[in-house]
Amino acid sequence: MDERAFAAGQDFLLAAKTFWTTTMYRELRDTAAVRAPQAETMAHVAEVLEKTVLYQSFAWLERHLQRMKYAGRYGLMPYHRERRAALLNTVSGDEAALELDPDLALPAYYTGVDIHQQPGGVWRDDIAALAYERGARSTTPMLGTAHKDLHDRFTDIAVEQGAPEKVLDMGCGFGKSTQPFAQRFPDASIEAVDLSAPCVSLAAHTTQKNQAKNVRFRQMDACATDYDDESFDLVTSTMVIHEMPPKTIDAMLDEAYRVLEPGGRMVHLDFYCLPDAFRQFIYYGHARRNNEPYMPLLAETDLADVLARKGFTDIEIAPFQEASGVDMDANDAWRFPWTVIAATKPAVV
Amino acid sequence: MENAPHTSPNTPRAEQQFFDDPAMDRLMGTVMALAQEHYVLRDRVRALEGELARTKALNPAALDQEPTPEQRAETTADRSDFVEALLKPLLGQQEALGAPGRHSLKANV
Ligand SMILES: C[S@@+](CC[C@H](N)C(=O)[O-])C[C@H]1O[C@@H](n2cnc3c(N)ncnc32)[C@H](O)[C@@H]1O
Numbered sequence: 001m002d003e004r005a006f007a008a009g010q011d012f013l014l015a016a017k018t019f020w021t022t023t024m025y026r027e028l029r030d031t032a033a034v035r036a037p038q039a040e041t042m043a044h045v046a047e048v049l050e051k052t053v054l055y056q057s058f059a060w061l062e063r064h065l066q067r068m069k070y071a072g073r074y075g076l077m078p079y080h081r082e083r084r085a086a087l088l089n090t091v092s093g094d095e096a097a098l099e100l101d102p103d104l105a106l107p108a109y110y111t112g113v114d115i116h117q118q119p120g121g122v123w124r125d126d127i128a129a130l131a132y133e134r135g136a137r138s139t140t141p142m143l144g145t146a147h148k149d150l151h152d153r154f155t156d157i158a159v160e161q162g163a164p165e166k167v168l169d170m171g172c173g174f175g176k177s178t179q180p181f182a183q184r185f186p187d188a189s190i191e192a193v194d195l196s197a198p199c200v201s202l203a204a205h206t207t208q209k210n211q212a213k214n215v216r217f218r219q220m221d222a223c224a225t226d227y228d229d230e231s232f233d234l235v236t237s238t239m240v241i242h243e244m245p246p247k248t249i250d251a252m253l254d255e256a257y258r259v260l261e262p263g264g265r266m267v268h269l270d271f272y273c274l275p276d277a278f279r280q281f282i283y284y285g286h287a288r289r290n291n292e293p294y295m296p297l298l299a300e301t302d303l304a305d306v307l308a309r310k311g312f313t314d315i316e317i318a319p320f321q322e323a324s325g326v327d328m329d330a331n332d333a334w335r336f337p338w339t340v341i342a343a344t345k346p347a348v349v
Numbered sequence: 350m351e352n353a354p355h356t357s358p359n360t361p362r363a364e365q366q367f368f369d370d371p372a373m374d375r376l377m378g379t380v381m382a383l384a385q386e387h388y389v390l391r392d393r394v395r396a397l398e399g400e401l402a403r404t405k406a407l408n409p410a411a412l413d414q415e416p417t418p419e420q421r422a423e424t425t426a427d428r429s430d431f432v433e434a435l436l437k438p439l440l441g442q443q444e445a446l447g448a449p450g451r452h453s454l455k456a457n458v
Contacts, residue, residue: 008392012385053368060367060377074385289365 001079009074013065020061025282025334028058032278045281063289066117069135076135077119080127087130091205098204099218100197107221109245109294110195117291122173123196133174133202150322154238155180157320157340158267164188164234168259170222170252171195171240175203177269181236182207182215191227193220223251230261238269241341245294246301257310263347266312272339273319274299283337303341312343 035048049055070076114121122132165188169178172192181190194200200217207215235256241249256266274280287295307315320338368374401407
């Protein structure tokens with residue numbers, strides 16, 4: 001597949017996804033508002049929408065546009081596979097900031113599902129991170145190039161209590177969530193861990209390109225790191241928790257508590273606050289269609305209670321505006337239920 | 350190179366179903382693949398015309414002009430052939446004589 005055909009094939013999908021995100025979503029929202037104006041439960045919304053051709057088409061497109069994005073004739077995986085050797089050549093150097101662990105056993109929750117419909121997940125193939133990175137540019141069509149903006153906005157919130165000195169980014173992926181910290185706090189020491197070898201490799205490469213010296217990427221389970229107790233004043237994660245089953249979330253939060261200094265802050269960006277039955281219905285459907293089986297389990301977890309029982313204080317769970325100009329109450333276009341989840345390890349226990 | 354054996358089974362899992370008739374689900378897949386291919390071709394033709402215009406091998410204005418009645422007439426047959434091929438399956442009629450209708454080898458049908 002030549003570059004032009006790949007770009008056109010992907011542009012077509014993005015245009016289709018944009019139509020889906022706006023026109024189709026609005027149609028669906030209006031249909032629900034007319035046919036089930038008082039719907040209080042997801043089941044009630046399901047009753048009126050699931051039998052409509054509109055919803056069936058909406059659901060079909062959600063699943064299959066994503067399938068085509070990764071696996072189709074002009075998909076990200078075939079595109080990257082065709083260029084495997086050349087592409088890997090550009091990213092594999094002696095990355096100083098990289099530490100791989102070939103013996104790391106990947107958990108079953110992680111290997112048992114190809115998350116967000118990327119065949120082989122973000123870890124199985126050497127080119128998985130490159131394909132994922134390329135694909136992330138169009139995950140949320142309404143954001144366009146502002147996707148970077150999202151991580152910057154999150155970073156602003158994460159450091160509200162002052163410039164951090166020692167940061168741990170859990171589930172850093174290809175480093176998009178880590179880079180803003182590395183760049184904005186050159187004097188801080190930043191550690192980033194992820195299960196995926198291709199992801200941390202790409203992250204370390206990008207860091208080298210940016211000439212950041214204050215950050216290290218390590219292939220490691222965020223639930224069982226090798227850091228000493230009380231090693232960080234800030235622990236973060238973005239878009240990680242919803243990819244974990246409840247027991248794993250529990251272990252990750254315990255680990256965050258352990259490695260935080262007393263008084264340290266933990267800030268996560270994820271999907272959580274679902275304001276009404278319609279959006280809950282859409283979100284649960286998304287989880288199933290996009291191969292995100294743990295999303296509903298997180299939505300049903302009482303996070304504030306979980307955090308309080310672990311001893312965290314100053315717990316804040318609040319909707320997050322992912323880009324400037326997004327009207328969070330309008331429900332005018334499909335969007336993730338972005339939420340910031342933050343808590344503090346008390347200074348005096 | 351693949352990093353590790355994939356733990357999910359090698360046999361493909363059945364695709365999710367969204368429409369009442371699973372045939373619709375599959376047909377939609379075919380339609381969308383064609384639509385994408387169509388767009389890729391459109392994009393290529395546009396690029397081709399652009400390149401030809403740039404090297405002055407083509408006058409884009411001439412290409413964009415409404416065809417003359419003569420040119421239209423020349424393509425009439427091709428157009429109706431195209432439309433017939435596209436729509437004739439809707440009639441549900443055989444092209445070569447054979448047994449009609451739906452067939453089953455179940456007992457007592
Ligand atoms: C959606 S990505 C987000 C990556 C990055 N934080 C960002 O915002 O771009 C989720 C990441 O979590 C990682 N992950 C999942 N479970 C993990 C675990 N137990 N330990 C470390 N990383 C994990 C995955 O490998 C994946 O890279």
